[in-house]
Amino acid sequence: MTAQVTVGVDGSAESLAAARWAAREAVVREVPLRLVCVEEWPGTPEMPLPYARTVAERTDVLLRDEAARARRRHPGLEVFTEQARGRAAEELRAAADEADLMVLGSRGLGSVSGFVIGSVSLAVAGTARRPVVLVRADGDASAAPSGRIVVGLDMYDPCEDLLAFSFAEAARRKSSLGFLHSWTLPAYYGAGAVLDPRIAAEVKVDLEGRLDELLAPWRERFPDVKATAVAVEGPVADQLIDASRDAELVIVGRRSRKLPVGPRLGHVAHALIHHSPVPVAVVPFE
Secondary structure, three states, X not given: OEEEEEEEOOOOHHHHHHHHHHHHHHHHHOOOEEEEEEEXXXXXXXOOHHHHXXXXXXXXXXXXXXXXXXXXXXXXXXXXXEEEEOOHHHHHHHHHHOEXXXXXXXXXXXXXXXXXXXXXXXXXXXXXXXXXXXXXXXXXXXXXXXXXXXEEOOOOXXXXXXXXXXXXXXXXXXXXXXXXXXEOOOHHHOOHHHHOOHHHHHHXXXXXXXXHHHHHHHHHHOOOOOEEEEEEEOXXXXXXXXXXXHXXXXXXXXXXXXXXXXXXXXXXXXXXXXXXXXXXXXXXXX
């Protein structure tokens, strides 16, 4: 693994927003920025030579322009560029595994030469061994941080990698952390929960106490990071999307699973990627 932030670009609005976000993140982390553009050619092997040259020239111009833009906006930032050729998801996943952080646009051109389309971004986020951040074009990637990061946390399946990434990111940004655990009352409570609201209130207090215990060692390790935890009743995806509206970043975990085909993202990550107005970081863990 190399200490750097890597971003995939293809000229789409989404990838350019991702490049802006990645450049600022590289500055915060004090590491180089690596711009990667993949030439994913059409499925047919009979590609006309003039077309191949056009693709290569366009890629070269795109990388030079984005590198120059990043250097202008962030004087002193070390920027590298790389042209790759092959299957976009495979090339970007390999690039992600070599970096501290991979940044991609959450949607893209969907054209022959564009690669930051939904399926590719989801595939990389669902299979990479390192954290991946997905950035939407309709957000303001260059806006000043809000000072708040939201983290989806399953207290019944806590993840050290998720907690480490979240606290380290908040410390670098000098942001606060808001941990959110979603829950629902078991069916056996029946009408009792409706007739006696104290039942839900007692469950909430108990869960938030256990969340505080879970976070206690991390608060000691990062004393300058203000970290709060709340247990909310209802679907976790809806709660996180709502909480993200005044945040600068949302972080969720992804359990590494060996499946025969397809991305390995759960429904919560899918919902956030499609509906969160701010960048979404997906952190893999075993």
